[in-house]
Amino acid sequence: MVTGHSGAGGGHSLPGRVRLASTRPVHRRGKAAGPVLARPPPQPCDPPAEDPPPLLRSIHSSEAAVAKAESKQPITPRDQDYARWYQDVIASADLVDSSPVRGCMVLKPHGFAVWEAIRADLDARFKATGHQNAYFPLFIPQSFLSREAEHVEGFAKECAVVTHHRLKATDDGVVPDPAAKLEEPLVVRPTSETIIWHMYGRWISSWRDLPLLINQWANVVRWEMRTRPFLRTAEFLWQEGHTAHATRAEAEEEARRMLQVYKDFCWETLAVPVVTGVKTATERFAGADDTYTIEGMMQNGWALQCGTSHFLGQNFARAFDVTFQNREGELEHVWATSWGVSTRLIGAVIMTHSDDQGLVLPPAVAPVQVVIVPIWRGDRKAMVMEYVDRVASLLGGRFRVRVDDRDNLKPGAKYFEWERKGVPLRMEVGPRDVEGGVVMCRSRLGGDKFKLPVGDDLADRVGETLDGIQRQLLERAVALRDAHIFEVDRYDEMKARLQEQGGGWFRVPWHDDAEAEAAIKADCKATIRCYPLEGQEDAAGRTCFYSGRPATHMAIFARAY
RNA sequence: CGGGGUAUAGCGCAGCCUGGUAGCGCGUCUGCUUCGGGAGCAGAAGGCCGUAGGUUCAAAUCCUGCUACCCCGACCA
Structure with missing residues (x-):
């Protein structure tokens, strides 16, 4: 049994404050769920196990398939092959079907209904924090993508491009009509910053127009090399919030506020105890000054980024020349944020709660x-x-x-x-x-x-x-998470542990350095998931677990999806 | 884009080595009997064996090209 301590690290799991949040009551969630009552339910469930189970490894044994075929159990057990278990759960819960287009999935009614519940809950939270919904087009002029240098870099390699507007019948079937080639190709949005900031330029001229707080529910397309249902698909559904502010402080506050909205939602509604943090430069959103993240721990000890919130500085305002006149009559570029969560959250729910019998839903x-x-x-x-x-x-x-x-x-x-x-x-x-x-x-x-x-x-x-079940799911997930966050002081300790257990999170003192980060990734596949917002003061006076230099941050390393 | 594999009924597979025109399980349909943890019996539907060509009297089976999908790597919410 793995336990949450190591040699000299002090043997604590994540900062206590994070754990405290687990005692927060499960709030009322949508009208269909019952009211929250303080008393526990009348013994409907087993109490959470005192010792959280060990991490569930993927051994990729071919025996898994045999065992599955020979019994009535249609689902590969988690400890035999976690990746296969994930696919089996999804298939036997009838959530999605594959599509004729590689990397795309059909959300079947049972799967889409989960998304609808997520959407309804989040939408109410967005409205409660002053945001309005709007809808921006699927197609973006190709030239827009080249306006913000970092942004181009980040997305150019995975964009679908529309070049024609008509098909033509030939002996071999239909082909794009050469006579119907578009003047300028259109990009299918991989995210909407560019078109939205183009529009914001037309809408914003005065400080009175700010803040502009808009969200949209949409699909986006990113031509990924490898896909997995929910976790990474070529097309996915999400929401993207895009806000414009008069001051830096206001925009930074917005980015943090929405991160907190996501965190509350994950804890309360999905019973997924995510940790909040800041991304390093390596993992930052293309075009952002700061990227905040919520990271969840899956049952195999891998991390899953469940949502992000970005402080975009004035990058897009400059690229699209969005200015406003302040109270003093001077022109200033506006400050921006964007934030999003996607159908990936369903993957997080599956890998946090489900068992060898199949899907478990909060x-x-x-x-x-x-x-x-x-x-x-x-x-x-x-x-x-x-x-x-x-x-x-x-x-x-x-x-x-x-x-x-x-x-x-x-x-x-x-x-x-x-x-x-x-x-x-x-x-x-x-x-x-x-x-x-x-x-x-x-x-x-x-x-x-x-x-x-x-x-x-x-x-x-x-x-x-039902409230008891919801609460128990969260407690179980918190227990599993806390039992698999390790404090280590030396890199070889992390590497050995990772090798031995295949997963787990490592909270370590770290000297910010992109090259060292890349070297570690190449060496043991672990990456910095975030600098957690809680507990950064622990870095003071300590030395980096990798380089021995003075620590600048506390970092969480893990293998990630 | 590199390395490996697969392609036969809705799904999972056998048949291929040793050519003779396709079978099993699950599922589906019909009927009857069942129903407190995966029902039974009887009947039925469903496949030009990925694709294009070659060898042959004859190709799911042998040969060649192509395509698609899966797994492992490099990229990613």
């Missing part, structure tokens, strides 16, 4: 929060269904409820199916329950079945149970 974003499986025998079907309808109507107003009344599957088959799909709470309703006036419940997190009486307070009890 109630707050589960498309189906409660599934009711009626069990009928012979002539009792009508009686059971009448009762089930009553239960469903007691819950339907507050929760996303599904009654599975298919008659071609036995109840057991339905249990397995809904478990694979991540439904947090299952209710079994048969003749015995009708007679007893109860429903038999089981949490997706395991533990014994338990009965809830069918009465006016059923919805409240279900709300408590």
Whole structure:
């Protein structure tokens, strides 16, 4: 069992303040989720394990496939092959399908519903912080991409380009019509800074126009070499906020504010205990002065960047000549931010919570929060269904409820199916329950079945149970994360540990140096995920774990997706 | 873009070495009986074997080119 300490590092996991946040109550999440009650649920679930499980490694054994084929288990266990497990979970939960175009995925209804829940929650948080939605076009004039030097560098290699506006039939099928070539090629947006700042130039002239706080929900295209469902796809859905401010301080504050919005959302709604930090120059967004990040730890100890928020300085304002007249009548370039999260968050949820039985979803974003499986025998079907309808109507107003009344599957088959799909709470309703006036419940997190009486307070009890599951998921994830953050003082210690366990995060004193960073990446594949916002004072008076020079920062190193 | 592999029914595979016109499991459809942890029986549908050419009386099978996909690296939210 790995534990969270090492030789001389002081043996602590991440700064206490980060952990404190785990005690924050799970806030109300959207109207479908129940109210938050202080009391724990009536023992529906196992308590979190005292010792978090070891990291789940990928051994890539061909035996995984054999074991899978020979049993009814359609999912490769995590400890056999984590990457394969991830794909199996997604397939058996019916979240996506592949597309005829390489690297693109179809979001099927069950997968898209998770995104819809994420979107609804985040959108409310954006509105609450004063932002408005708008929509900017998919196509960007090619010349726009070359306006900001860093930005070009970052995106040029992965842009899809539209060059024609018409097809022409030939003997070999249709081809772009040479007569219909565009004057200037159009780039399919990889992100929208350029077109948005072009437009902002037309909209901003006075300090009275600021701040301009706009978000858009959109798709973007980045022609990636290697893709994985949710984590990296050629086209993905996201939101991108783009704001313009009169002062540097205001823009910096905005970038930090939105980072905090993301963090709260991840902790409260996704139950993913992300750490906030700043990116090094190496990992910074192309065109940003500072990039803030939220990083999550997956079950194999790898890091996943779950969202970013950028302070863009005046880079785009200069590139697109966006100025405003201040109160003194002088012209100034405006200050900018941008921030985004994408469908990658769904990948984070999967790799944070799911198990060898399949998908596990936090109630707050589960498309189906409660599934009711009626069990009928012979002539009792009508009686059971009448009762089930009553239960469903007691819950339907507050929760996303599904009654599975298919008659071609036995109840057991339905249990397995809904478990694979991540439904947090299952209710079994048969003749015995009708007679007893109860429903038999089981949490997706395991533990014994338990009965809830069918009465006016059923919805409240279900709300408590779902809140309990939500809370338990977060606690479990925090425990796993904290058990796998290591403090080390020497580089070879990190390298050895990484080799031995395949994952884990390493919080180390570090002297900021891009070359050393690259050397470490080449040597052991670990990169600096961020300089965490919390605990930077710990660097004072210490020496860099790699170079021995005075430490400038505390850094978190990890292997990352 | 380098290195390796695969391509046969919706999915997973066998058949190829030793040419003779395609099979298994799961799934799907119909009917009946079932239903408290992955139902049973009976019947049925579904594939010009990735693609173009070559050898042959005859090609899923042998030969050549092409394409696509997967895995491993370099790039990335």
